[in-house]
Amino acid sequence: MDLAFMGRTFLTLIEGVPLLLELAGLSLSIGAVFALLLATMRLSGVGVLDWTAQSYIFVFRGTPLLVQIFLIYYGLGQFRPALQEVGLWWFFREPFYCAVFALTLNTAAYAAEIFRGGLLSVPHGQIEAAKACGMSRLQRFRRITLPIAVRQALPAYGNEIILMVKATSLASVITLMEVTGLAHRLIAQSFRAVEVFVVAGAIYLFINFAVTRAILVIEWRLSPHLRQAPEGEAPMKPAPAHARGA
Amino acid sequence: MTPLGFFEIVGFGERGWGPALLLATGVTLAVAVCGFLVGSVLGALAAAAKLSGLRLAAAIGDFYTTVLRGIPDLLVIYLFYFGGSLALTNIGRMLGYDGFLGLPVFVTGALAIGVVNGAYQAEVFRGAYLSLSKGELEAARSVGMSRFLMFRRIVVPQVMRYAIPGLGNVWQLALKESALISVIGLVELLRQAQIGAGSTRQPFYFFLAAAILYLALTTISTIAFQKAENRAMRGVRRAG
Numbered sequence: 001m002d003l004a005f006m007g008r009t010f011l012t013l014i015e016g017v018p019l020l021l022e023l024a025g026l027s028l029s030i031g032a033v034f035a036l037l038l039a040t041m042r043l044s045g046v047g048v049l050d051w052t053a054q055s056y057i058f059v060f061r062g063t064p065l066l067v068q069i070f071l072i073y074y075g076l077g078q079f080r081p082a083l084q085e086v087g088l089w090w091f092f093r094e095p096f097y098c099a100v101f102a103l104t105l106n107t108a109a110y111a112a113e114i115f116r117g118g119l120l121s122v123p124h125g126q127i128e129a130a131k132a133c134g135m136s137r138l139q140r141f142r143r144i145t146l147p148i149a150v151r152q153a154l155p156a157y158g159n160e161i162i163l164m165v166k167a168t169s170l171a172s173v174i175t176l177m178e179v180t181g182l183a184h185r186l187i188a189q190s191f192r193a194v195e196v197f198v199v200a201g202a203i204y205l206f207i208n209f210a211v212t213r214a215i216l217v218i219e220w221r222l223s224p225h226l227r228q229a230p231e232g233e234a235p236m237k238p239a240p241a242h243a244r245g246a
Numbered sequence: 247m248t249p250l251g252f253f254e255i256v257g258f259g260e261r262g263w264g265p266a267l268l269l270a271t272g273v274t275l276a277v278a279v280c281g282f283l284v285g286s287v288l289g290a291l292a293a294a295a296k297l298s299g300l301r302l303a304a305a306i307g308d309f310y311t312t313v314l315r316g317i318p319d320l321l322v323i324y325l326f327y328f329g330g331s332l333a334l335t336n337i338g339r340m341l342g343y344d345g346f347l348g349l350p351v352f353v354t355g356a357l358a359i360g361v362v363n364g365a366y367q368a369e370v371f372r373g374a375y376l377s378l379s380k381g382e383l384e385a386a387r388s389v390g391m392s393r394f395l396m397f398r399r400i401v402v403p404q405v406m407r408y409a410i411p412g413l414g415n416v417w418q419l420a421l422k423e424s425a426l427i428s429v430i431g432l433v434e435l436l437r438q439a440q441i442g443a444g445s446t447r448q449p450f451y452f453f454l455a456a457a458i459l460y461l462a463l464t465t466i467s468t469i470a471f472q473k474a475e476n477r478a479m480r481g482v483r484r485a486g
Contacts, residue, residue, distance in 0.1 A: 062464040063457045064425035067436055071457060074443060075450035162316070169318035173429060180320050193329035201317040208316045 002195065009186060009199045016179035017203065023096075023168040023178065027103035028161060034104065035111035042116050053112065060109035066170050068106055073098040073174045099171040107164050114160060118153030119145065151222045158215035162208045179203055255448060256455045263442045263452070270438035271459050277355050277434060278424040282417055284360025289367025296372055307368065314365035319358070319423050326358040327351075327430045355427035355434075363420045370412035374405040407478040414471030418464055425460070435459055 041053035060068065076083065076092045083089040091097050122145050130140045172181030183200040187193050220227075250261060258264040288310075295307035314322070331348035338347045349357075378401065386396040428437035439456035443449035 059457075059461065062461045064422040064436070064460055066425045066428070067439075067453060067457050067460060070436070070440070071450065071453040075453045078448055078450040166316075166318040169320045170426075172320070180318055180324075183321060184324055187324055187328045191328065191332060193325050193327075193332055197321060197325040197329065200321055201313065204317045204321070205313065 005192065006195050006199055009196055012186060013179050013182050013200055013203055016177060016182045019176060019178040020168050023099055023103060023171055024164050026100050027107055028164055031104045031107035032111055034108035035115055038108060038112035039115035039119060042112065043119060057109045057112055060106055065102065065106050065167055066173065069099065069102040069170055069174060072102050095174045095176050099174060099176055103164065103167060106167070107160060110160055111157065114153050114156045115149070117156065118149035121152040122148045154215060154219050154222070158212065161211050165204065165207055165211065250446065250448065252451045252454070255446065255451045266438055266442070267435065267455055267459065270433060270435045271463070273432070274424050274434040275463065277352060277427060277432065278359065278420045280356035281359025281363055281424065282420045284356060285363030285367050285420065288360060288364025289371055292364060292368035293371035293375065296368065297375060311365045311368050314362050319362050320426055320429070322362055323358040323426055323430060326354050330354055351427070351430050351432040354430060355424070355432050359420050359423050362423065363416060366416045366419060367413065370409050370416060371405060373412065374408035375401070377408050378404050410471060410475045410478055414467070417467060417471070421463055421467065
């Protein structure tokens with residue numbers, strides 16, 4: 001392996017990282033809001049809402065992401081005049097917006113099921129206890145349901161974040177030059193597939209490793225009550241600040 | 247020519263693309279099945295390595311499953327596509343053949359899917375093995391079964407049973423990953439849709455048709471795996 005070449009490759013590929021993070025960050029954060037909405041629709045007990053959310057999740061989890069990207073980026077081009085008329089063409093003309101849009105719709109479907117699982121895992125007794133204390137619906141959600149659900153859903157959501165980091169590579173198929181796109185171009189120019197692959201792979205692995213670590217840290221912070229008390233400390237301590245809803 | 251409507255495009259009429267799309271669905275299914283089978287072999291090997299207790303083997307198994315699950319599938323496909331033909335050409339040169347040699351895209355695709363899928367299957371197999379009851383393995387040993395006999399009679403049947411739900415998920419991954427093989431030119435469902443979109447200028451209808459066909463494949467798979475799970479679990483008593 002040619003180390004000087006790999007060094008140059010690294011410098012080229014690293015330029016794709018900001019775009020990668022932008023794609024993943026934007027779609028994950030918008031997608032999470034949308035997913036929470038879908039999860040509440042699933043749990044609302046209202047037939048129509050539940051059914052709508054269920055069909056949405058079924059369609060987006062049952063088809064490949066690349067098909068969704070093509071359907072949005074190339075497919076909607078078929079309706080260009082109509083889109084121009086309603087003033088949406090500027091959005092669907094840009095590969096970047098289309099990629100974010102497709103990734104958002106896709107992650108929302110997966111995350112909705114993860115959030116639903118988290119919300120369902122909140123023990124009934126805890127909600128009852130909160131009711132008995134006289135908390136309002138909103139207080140209950142904010143103080144009891146949400147923190148417990150977030151903690152439960154976190155490991156699975158961590159996997160979803162990693163899947164999204166990997167999924168941003170598909171944006172290269174619609175001309176966006178993130179890490180995989182740059183790697184493809186380099187391989188096609190230099191025909192040194194192995195070296196470029198090793199460098200690009202290492203970049204993704206590093207990002208995903210960082211994500212895994214970050215999730216572990218957040219998980220650890222969210223579950224102080226599940227850890228054993230350190231030796232020599234008083235057995236009863238005031239509850240940590242966030243558990244009191246401060 | 248007047249532009250066609252959706253049903254004319256996906257239909258089986260004179261100008262319909264129905265037959266081509268159905269054939270391409272078959273190719274998608276074939277490449278996904280081949281990839282899944284390659285993945286089963288690799289996955290079983292990797293799971294065995296991780297469970298072997300041999301430090302080096304376990305480290306190799308760990309490296310394989312961590313790396314292949316942490317990098318984008320598309321990158322692996324490019325590696326196999328460009329790297330595979332490069333390696334073959336070099337081997338050819340050593341044997342005295344000077345021209346360019348390449349693997350057929352179907353083989354490249356199936357191998358790429360298989361290598362990625364194997365990493366996921368390894369974890370499924372490992373989890374299933376760990377859920378075997380220790381007592382049964384001990385009992386098998388105490389009646390004097392050889393390692394191989396125990397593996398065949400006790401381990402494999404139960405691992406297969408516990409692994410079915412996980413394998414169902416991993417199979418869905420293979421099915422969806424097969425769409426990525428279109429970027430290296432295999433005429434599977436997505437590529438066929440692209441071809442149709444290019445020649446009729448009605449991309450939405452073609453990608454919509456492709457999406458519906460993928461949805462059909464994944465739905466049928468879900469039902470099939472559910473049936474298999476019910477059948478495999480018929481001897482297991484469950485609460486409720």
